[in-house]
Amino acid sequence: MDRQSFIKKSGAGISYACFSGLIFCKNQDDEDFSTDRNDPKVIQDADGQVLNVIGDIQTHKLLGSETNNQIFEWVDNVDPGVGIPPHVHTKEDEIFRVVEGEVEITIDGESTVLKAGDIAFAPKGFPHAWKVVGTEKAKMITSALPAGIELMFQELSELPAGPPDFEKVAKICAKQGITFV
Template structure:
């Protein structure tokens, strides 16, 4: 048998011998792709858990437990002057969509005023901040992916009323991989 023919025949035989093991070792090869482990969910405007996260009134609409930890989404309903100082996430990206009012957002040192219908994206590892500007309350839908940050917000909402203890806030945020700059 010549060399070329040997390699060709050996390769086919080896492929046939290994194919069942390769196919069976692929966990989702024969399942429907992108199947969620969660049930569908409809969330009405008035639905959700309301948290006061140091003055940021958040209504949590979808949590990680609802989305197979893919995304968490909440609605911010905040007064003028309220905002979040510059910070960096190491675990999740965030998207901000203004529904009502005006929000000044800074992402990667670029500041923009978002109005109803405008969206900003803040990838993890990039400093960002936001603040409600103008004279009316703002309503903003914020999404973070993957999920997990909702636990940080739940803990922050348990802090006592009044001016926040920045060291305690930084400690809670730091456990989620969020640092202030």
């Protein structure tokens, strides 16, 4: 079959499937099928709520309340030497994208230095940690799927200034299903 015939036949089939799905799509209870709708959103670099989460300066950009709790995304602006110790998530996967600087990330015991443009994926259930290395601040965009962890960050940002009380931090994190290893 040539390309043009394939496109015509495929297009007709896809159109029929989509059209019939819109008209005849029902759930088990024979009610109309519907989904929660997400509204489009454009977030400028300067937009978002800035929180100091135990030295990790985070700008919360896209919240779970705006994405049907599918994703939470924030920007970390962190000084050299600052990082997060090894921990495990039970609820969310994380994606780390370095925009500026260098971040050493360790996932499941394997360490790598991420530079601008590099991405790392830390699935739930795998221990991971990160730390800004080198002499420059690092800017990193982090995503958590599904959302929910932003509530933990909000609570952590409300702790008193100064060295953190690790017992309190661990207790707050445990409510989100996060344990330190």
